[in-house]
Amino acid sequence: MVSLVLxxxxxxxxxxxxxxxxxxxxxxxxxxxxxxxxxxxxxFGTDATQIAQVIQEVDSPEGIVVLxxxxxxxxxxxxxxxxxxxxxxxxxxxxPAPLVEGAIAAGVQASLGNDPQTIxxxxxxxxQPKAEQLHFSEPAPAPAAVEEGVPAPTAGEIHTxxxxxxxxxxxxxxxxxxFVQTASRFKxxxxxxxxxxxSAAVSAKSLNALATLxxxxxxxIQIQAQGDQAAEALQALAKxxxxxxxxxxxxxxxxxxxxxxxxxxxxxxxxxxxxxxSEGVAVAPIFHYESLPPLIPDYQAKDTATEWQKLQGALExxxxxxxxxxxxxxxxxxxxxxxxxxxxxxxxxxEELLENARMLIEKKHYNAARAWKESVxxxxxxxxxxxxxxxxxxxxxxxxxxNQVLRELSGEAHEKIVFQEPVILVADDLTPTETASLDLxxxxxxxLLSGGAxxxxxxxxxxxxxxxxxxxxxRIKQIPQQxxxxxxxxxxxxxxxxxxxxxxxxxxxxxxxxxxxxRLLASTHQAAVTRDGLVIEVAANVGNLTDxxxxxxxxxxxxxxxxxxxxxxxxxxxxxxxxxYQAIHQIGLTLQGKPVIVRTLDVGGDKPLPYINQQPExxxxxxxxALRLSLQQPHLFRTQLRAILRAGADTYLRIMFPMxxxxxxxxxxxxxxxxxxxxxxxxxxxxxxxxxxxxxxEIPSAAVLADAxxxxxxxxxxxxxxxxxxxxxxxxxxxxxxxLNDALHPAVLRLIGEVTAAAExxxxxxxxxxxxxxxxxxxxxxxxxxxxxxxxxxxxxxRVKAVVRNLTTEQAKQAARQALACSNAQEVREMAANFxxxxxxx
Ligand code: PEP
Ligand code: MG
Numbered sequence: 001m002v003s004l005v006l007x008x009x010x011x012x013x014x015x016x017x018x019x020x021x022x023x024x025x026x027x028x029x030x031x032x033x034x035x036x037x038x039x040x041x042x043x044f045g046t047d048a049t050q051i052a053q054v055i056q057e058v059d060s061p062e063g064i065v066v067l068x069x070x071x072x073x074x075x076x077x078x079x080x081x082x083x084x085x086x087x088x089x090x091x092x093x094x095x096p097a098p099l100v101e102g103a104i105a106a107g108v109q110a111s112l113g114n115d116p117q118t119i120x121x122x123x124x125x126x127x128q129p130k131a132e133q134l135h136f137s138e139p140a141p142a143p144a145a146v147e148e149g150v151p152a153p154t155a156g157e158i159h160t161x162x163x164x165x166x167x168x169x170x171x172x173x174x175x176x177x178x179f180v181q182t183a184s185r186f187k188x189x190x191x192x193x194x195x196x197x198x199s200a201a202v203s204a205k206s207l208n209a210l211a212t213l214x215x216x217x218x219x220x221i222q223i224q225a226q227g228d229q230a231a232e233a234l235q236a237l238a239k240x241x242x243x244x245x246x247x248x249x250x251x252x253x254x255x256x257x258x259x260x261x262x263x264x265x266x267x268x269x270x271x272x273x274x275x276x277x278s279e280g281v282a283v284a285p286i287f288h289y290e291s292l293p294p295l296i297p298d299y300q301a302k303d304t305a306t307e308w309q310k311l312q313g314a315l316e317x318x319x320x321x322x323x324x325x326x327x328x329x330x331x332x333x334x335x336x337x338x339x340x341x342x343x344x345x346x347x348x349x350x351e352e353l354l355e356n357a358r359m360l361i362e363k364k365h366y367n368a369a370r371a372w373k374e375s376v377x378x379x380x381x382x383x384x385x386x387x388x389x390x391x392x393x394x395x396x397x398x399x400x401x402x403n404q405v406l407r408e409l410s411g412e413a414h415e416k417i418v419f420q421e422p423v424i425l426v427a428d429d430l431t432p433t434e435t436a437s438l439d440l441x442x443x444x445x446x447x448l449l450s451g452g453a454x455x456x457x458x459x460x461x462x463x464x465x466x467x468x469x470x471x472x473x474x475r476i477k478q479i480p481q482q483x484x485x486x487x488x489x490x491x492x493x494x495x496x497x498x499x500x501x502x503x504x505x506x507x508x509x510x511x512x513x514x515x516x517x518x519r520l521l522a523s524t525h526q527a528a529v530t531r532d533g534l535v536i537e538v539a540a541n542v543g544n545l546t547d548x549x550x551x552x553x554x555x556x557x558x559x560x561x562x563x564x565x566x567x568x569x570x571x572x573x574x575x576x577x578x579x580x581y582q583a584i585h586q587i588g589l590t591l592q593g594k595p596v597i598v599r600t601l602d603v604g605g606d607k608p609l610p611y612i613n614q615q616p617e618x619x620x621x622x623x624x625x626a627l628r629l630s631l632q633q634p635h636l637f638r639t640q641l642r643a644i645l646r647a648g649a650d651t652y653l654r655i656m657f658p659m660x661x662x663x664x665x666x667x668x669x670x671x672x673x674x675x676x677x678x679x680x681x682x683x684x685x686x687x688x689x690x691x692x693x694x695x696x697x698e699i700p701s702a703a704v705l706a707d708a709x710x711x712x713x714x715x716x717x718x719x720x721x722x723x724x725x726x727x728x729x730x731x732x733x734x735x736x737x738x739x740l741n742d743a744l745h746p747a748v749l750r751l752i753g754e755v756t757a758a759a760e761x762x763x764x765x766x767x768x769x770x771x772x773x774x775x776x777x778x779x780x781x782x783x784x785x786x787x788x789x790x791x792x793x794x795x796x797x798x799r800v801k802a803v804v805r806n807l808t809t810e811q812a813k814q815a816a817r818q819a820l821a822c823s824n825a826q827e828v829r830e831m832a833a834n835f836x837x838x839x840x841x842x
Pocket of ligand 1: 561563602698718719720721722723769770771
């Protein structure tokens, strides 16, 4: 008899379903359950290893029919197939029927002794009786909700879709920002309603309006569009929602520490309890931080046009400042955590905020600051009235951005929080801007009244490694300034005026906690070797001497990419040979004999230099940049190559040419390098020769020509940032094209596969130095494709090394095969996330 396997995200659901099936099909049919994730399978999710195991448990010579619920259940099931022995695999039949109806029909058919094909067919038709009973022929249009104050569309057909939000937090700040960006690309009036809460429809082009829908995970939203591009708009929005806005999983939670807690036992009135949001412990005096509201002048606007312009000017300045801050934070805490600043920048062009402010200036003659404040306050009040805590917290973002604009209008600078002594910072909440400007040296802990585990201050505190507790009671505000407190970021407690014994215990715990962190960091100094002995070089991308020092501290096996641009940008004249020699030599010495790949200048086009003569270009990314520029500016190129070869005399340097598109360019560059060597030799100047010389593969033509290029170089380093933008024809800095700019797209991975295959034939090695190398999800795939060096932001090195150590080459190859077979980047990400879960912890 054919047996069944039910794959579901929920163990409870699958087990109850078995009971239901048994009611109809009896006890004879073998039914296996592979459901849930986590240690006891009581979390939502699916697990490929478990599915493979259950299939083997119920294996039957007549066949096994597998029914799945949705999304990653299907991916996991497909992955499970790969884990099965050949003979079992041939007996497995995947059935696309709806889980509940399908399982009941399949159970009945199996109990009748039918074959797998018949069972699957019957299961797929199981929805029919229900549809007939409900007289269902095609999707009924969802009821249109009407938004107050927004005129109903007047012309053209109204297109409607209903979607379920499956990402972790629904339309919260970042997904809402992506939603607005996508909607704004289309010529259409687009409105969204939350069907789950019955909210009125609001504009899809306003971030604030969207967030007030209170649309959370699992809610159904209805999107209506009318206008020239209504259909395209809905298609794009549906894709965005289906791809869960590019989000991976639920927001990070503080990880429990391996440091055992010694239980201090002060009396209860001395303990304030909140939410532990960032691990660690600290003892220091309290510093109450109050963010003063900016001043609002009270004059009436005489010239409304000037007031409006003033506001526009301030908005533009704040936008630039926010984007600058975002860049800074990407370096400090990584892209994901810094992405909130993108949402902040978007708030500045929010239709509703601006329209309200303009109306107040024009109709009520408010001055710019007053009009802006009133408009901001209206939105804040609306957020605060929402029931959901997560959405309530978005009021903090609006306040943050609102205050920055007010400060800009009043000419006040944003105050930098600087401390003379170690402190535990106490505040109502900290805006991302305030958190970003914390004096890290002295802030030992953060204690906040508001903010949950998902607040930005919490996320940033975690990324910055500062212990933090949020959601503390008001009483903390009454504790006098400078009072010593002990903060426990593991338990979420603040102990007021700890006695000597408790203070000592906390200090000892802090030492142990910091040591533990150090110890983890210490394993990063060992090589990254897979379980079966393959050594992977994990190197750092470096932009200056400080980066190089951080790289060494974080256990980099070398520098896989030294971006020499830092020597050239921000100057009015070209750096001399001596200046370049000194800078590169210093970095070489810092790496203490480990290899440093010095990339020759990658500027021009989008990064023009004032001291070189360049024509304006319509498409700078496709223009005279990088190696093309160097070959056209021999003086510049010669000076740089001389400096590099000389700096390599007593350090281990390699050279790499960026943006190679053709074999001729490699020949020209190699000949140029040869000439520079002869020159130095004639001058009797010590320099590195021969020098390992490689190229970046970041233009698709180079990837396609890899077999022709390989004989002329010592290595390839794949620049996935540019390779992705050129392969997908999607500018890498354009946030509207983020969905195309994912280097895990199978199109990019296939190119990488071609490069590694060509390199293997010619006996040279391949590295990856684009951002992809630092993405733990990508690590197994890249290694499986044959990449042997990964170069990334120094902060990510300990983690990437840990992933490498957990793999076998065979597993990596399997991940690569599966990735190549996926049809888009999102599928690859889901597959890779599941794959990492199947690896044993080390
Ligand atoms: C790349 O393109 O992937 C790369 C590493 O170079 P850059 O980011 O400097 O263009
Ligand atoms: Mg590049």
